[in-house]
Amino acid sequence: MxxxxxxxxxxxxxxxxxxxxxxxxxxxxxxxxxxxxxxxxxxxYIHQPGVQRLAQWGVLDAVVASGCPPLDTISHEIDGLRLTSAAPTMDGVPAAYAPxxxxxxxxxxxxxxxxxxxxxxxxxxxxxxxxxxxxxxxxxxxxxxxxxxxxxxxxxxxxxxxxxxxxxxxxxxxSHPLASCVYYTFWPGLRTGFGFHERVGRWIARIPTHDDLTIVAAYLPQDEFPVARRDPEAAYMSAVESTAPQLHEQLMSTERADRWRGTGDxxxxxxxxxxxxxxxxxxxxxxxxxxxxxxxxxxxxxxxxxxxxxxxxxxxxxxxxxxxxxxxxxxxxxxxxxxxxxTLELASLQPTKARLRMLHGISGSPELTSRYFALVAGVIKMREFMTADVVDVL
Ligand SMILES: Cc1cc2nc3c(=O)[nH]c(=O)nc-3n(C[C@H](O)[C@H](O)[C@H](O)COP(=O)(O)OP(=O)(O)OC[C@H]3O[C@@H](n4cnc5c(N)ncnc54)[C@H](O)[C@@H]3O)c2cc1C
Known part of the structure; x- marks a missing residue:
């Protein structure tokens, strides 16, 4: 051998x-x-369980030393709500990263x-x-x-x-059928932090990375891909404008730093x-x-x-x-x-009534909001999240 x-x-x-x-x-x-x-x-974007492994393997220090900014806050706007929290932490992991x-x-x-x-x-x-x-x-x-x-x-x-x-x-x-498609690019100098904006048929992510650049990604339903691929800029900008109008304003006054990238596969x-x-x-x-x-x-x-x-x-x-x-x-x-x-549920781009009810229910509690983001990051499992205090607010 x-x-x-x-x-x-x-x-x-x-x-x-x-x-x-x-x-x-x-x-x-x-x-x-x-x-x-x-x-x-x-x-x-790397969730905390991934970052934790990089730390255990001795690679995280080099990621940090490369100038990758820590993503230590998180926000999610949906259905008139703005959920915000410090990023979930795990042993040896103060933040998420997007190198x-x-x-x-x-x-x-x-x-x-x-x-x-x-x-x-x-x-x-x-x-x-x-x-x-x-x-x-x-x-x-x-x-x-x-x-x-x-x-x-x-x-x-x-x-x-x-x-x-x-x-x-x-x-x-x-396997499950294709659900979404995505276009993204890099923007300089945004001061948005890390987070998402969601509504029916749209999901917008803001992800800061090296060199003061932020990725803004726009997810659309798979059946819109044939139109989006013909004119990614129009599809992307209209998705951001209708889902995250303040972010859209910032993009309109900034020159994007890279080409459009995307996939329907x-x-x-x-x-x-x-x-x-x-x-x-x-x-x-x-x-x-x-x-x-x-x-x-x-x-x-x-x-x-x-x-x-x-x-x-x-x-x-x-x-x-x-x-x-x-x-x-x-x-x-x-x-x-x-x-x-x-992921399959998120990718359907159809937030369920049950999820909206849960998000409204937890939004008044910083503790439950922070636990919700820990669930999203994979730091805790659904059964750990669904304790009596969460069930009470549903
Ligand atoms: C638009 C988009 C956004 C994404 N955003 C995120 C995100 O924010 N966070 C996240 O966690 N993931 C994200 N992903 C997914 C993530 O990029 C992949 O899951 C990840 O790259 C998978 O890593 P991998 O090592 O398995 O495979 P890959 O990254 O695909 O690497 C496979 C490697 O194999 C090599 N290879 C292929 N065939 C051969 C061959 N015959 N011989 C030798 N070498 C070969 C290729 O050259 C390639 O370098 C995103 C993906 C896309 C498309």
Whole structure:
């Protein structure tokens, strides 16, 4: 075996998986077809459970040192309400962050390399190597040449349209229809802080990031995508104006700092995430509408779960590896079930009467409002939120 593990895809899922497996003393090869450091489409927001993992892995200090502003307040405007609170906190996590991806992904890759992983960018995996029904390596294009490497485990961290998933034939085991579409861009000098504006058919997010820039993202229903893609600026500006008029005024007096970015391909699925000699992590395993900004946090949680599941398994012991990846896949779908369901509800862009009643009910209580934001961040679960004092105000 050339390596214990080959990880295909080196962004938040792949680089953090490589980092944790290298720290277990494994021989890890991390490859990506992109050039690093580089950007990818994302509105960048990392919820507290994701930030907590960055802190535990020793990467958060570098994120902070890169000049990424802490997002330590949160607000949500809906149905005439303005809910505001300090950002939820967790152990060692004073705030949320939204680092540029060319910074975050690069920091994770560097941490993986420091832990002993080998990293090759501009390396595109095109085929897998098989021994009967077991994946035993990858064949990849690096520059002008094709290289084959063998490994005890191949992990596909290669995104929603995963090549590894395609090559192993990993089926989608659960899915829901496309619900929203999104356009976003970066604005300089806004003083809005972090938060959302919501009404039927619209969701606007404000997310401060590096260099005094704020991402403003506008989510619209999927059936408006054909019109929005013909004129993103008109669709975006009209969505912001009708949902967040004061924010719209600020945008009208500011020059945007980047081009329009957007997508209607907001898939909602879980794939089979393990098989003989292979596993999937990150968007390759599970993708959800980006309206809840959960993808990076989910990727970091999955990296933690797969590393935990594999700890103690010798890669030469095929049965132990397969048992560990099966355990990972089961744990992953259990842990990510609740955010998946709440994301589907949000992405319908139809706030339910029950949710509006709950938001009105908690709005008079700073304590319940702050607990609601902890629920949104994934710091607490629905059953911890739904205590008698919340039920009383419904
Ligand atoms: C508009 C938009 C807004 C978003 N906003 C947020 C947000 O605010 N917060 C949040 O948490 N998430 C957000 N997301 C989602 C988030 O960006 C993803 O969930 C996250 O990037 C998934 O990380 P990943 O490492 O699994 O996959 P990816 O980031 O997709 O990385 C996969 C990598 O695999 C590489 N690769 C692919 N195929 C191969 C191959 N054959 N060989 C080698 N390498 C390969 C690619 O080059 C790529 O670098 C957003 C997404 C979109 C589209």
């Amino acid at each position: 050339d390596y214990d593990v080959v990880v295909v895809g080196a962004r938040c899922a792949g680089a953090s998986t490589a980092l944790l497996l290298a720290r277990q003393g494994r021989r890890v090869l991390l490859v990506d077809k992109a050039t690093f450091p580089s950007d990818t489409m994302s509105s960048l 540029r991806r060319y910074i975050l992904d690069d920091l994770l890759v560097r941490a993986a390399v420091s832990a002993g992983a080998e990293f090759v960018d501009r390396a595109q995996v095109r085929e897998l190597v098989w021994d009967d029904d077991r994946v035993t390596g990858v064949r990849m294009r690096v520059g002008e040449s094709t290289t084959t490497v063998s490994a005890g485990l191949v992990i596909g961290a290669d995104g929603m349209r995963s090549k590894v998933a395609e090559l192993v034939g990993a089926p989608v085991v659960r 907001q898939q909602n699925f879980f794939r089979k995430a393990h098989g003989p000699g292979w596993a999937l992590v990150g968007d390759a395993a599970h993708h959800l509408d980006t309206i809840s900004a959960r993808g990076i946090t989910n990727a970091l949680i999955q990296a933690d779960l797969i590393a935990d599941s594999l700890s103690g398994a010798e890669v030469a012991d095929k049965a132990a590896v397969d048992e560990a990846t099966a355990h990972f896949a089961k744990a992953m779908s259990a842990v990510l079930e609740e955010p998946y369901m709440s």
